[in-house]
Amino acid sequence: xxxxxxxxxxxxxxxxxxxxxxxxxxxxxxxxxxxxxxxxxxxxxxxxxxxxxxxxxxxxxxxxxxxxxxxxxxxxxxxxxxxxxxxxxxxxxxxxxxxxxxxxxxxxxxxxxxxxxxxxxxxxxxxxxxxxxxxxxxxxxxx
Numbered sequence: 054x055x056x057x058x059x060x061x062x063x064x065x066x067x068x069x070x071x072x073x074x075x076x077x078x079x080x081x082x083x084x085x086x087x088x089x090x091x092x093x094x095x096x097x098x099x100x101x102x103x104x105x106x107x108x109x110x111x112x113x114x115x116x117x118x119x120x121x122x123x124x125x126x127x128x129x130x131x132x133x134x135x136x137x138x139x140x141x142x143x144x145x146x147x148x149x150x151x152x153x154x155x156x157x158x159x160x161x162x163x164x165x166x167x168x169x170x171x172x173x174x175x176x177x178x179x180x181x182x183x184x185x186x187x188x189x190x191x192x193x194x195x196x
Contacts, residue, residue, distance in 0.1 A: 065170070068182060068189075069162035073155065075189040086155040087142045093162065096185055098137035104181070105172065110137060113172070117164035125157035 076096075077089040094114065101110045114133040122128045127145055134140040146154045170178040182189075 065166040066159065066163045069159045069166055071189045072162060072182070072186055073159055075186055085143075086151055086158050087139075087146050090142060090158040090161070091139060093158075094137065094139055097165070100181060100185055101169070102137075107137070109172075111135070113165060113168050117161055117168055120164045121157065121161040124160060125153075128157055128161075 072093055073086065073089055076093050077086065079092075098107075098110050098114070101113070105113075111133055114137065118128065118131060118133060118139075122131075127149060128142075130145050131139055131141045146157075166178060166182070169181075173181075
């Protein structure tokens, strides 16, 4: 996976960080990255299920989570439930520093965006993200 940072959008890490920050910004009183992550995954699950099917979405999400656990072992007890939600995320992050949780969630989203790009292509992936979060992808400046 190789996103062209200068052409259409920031790289997948910065795109994932923007998505999470944008979703968290919709609920200003909410300080938990886990809550924003749940909303992001729900939006992605709904949109992707129409495109690639629900089973494929679950597979991509589980693979992205598996790749992320290596760098963030506190996610080892999190699972992608049959409804596509991140089961056990809130419990796994417990009293951890919110910045550490945010970083883990951004990496999870980065892995998911990367896998999706490998599957359906960069252009379609970016279009899908733009459709879901137009306010985030319209500004090309880094977060």
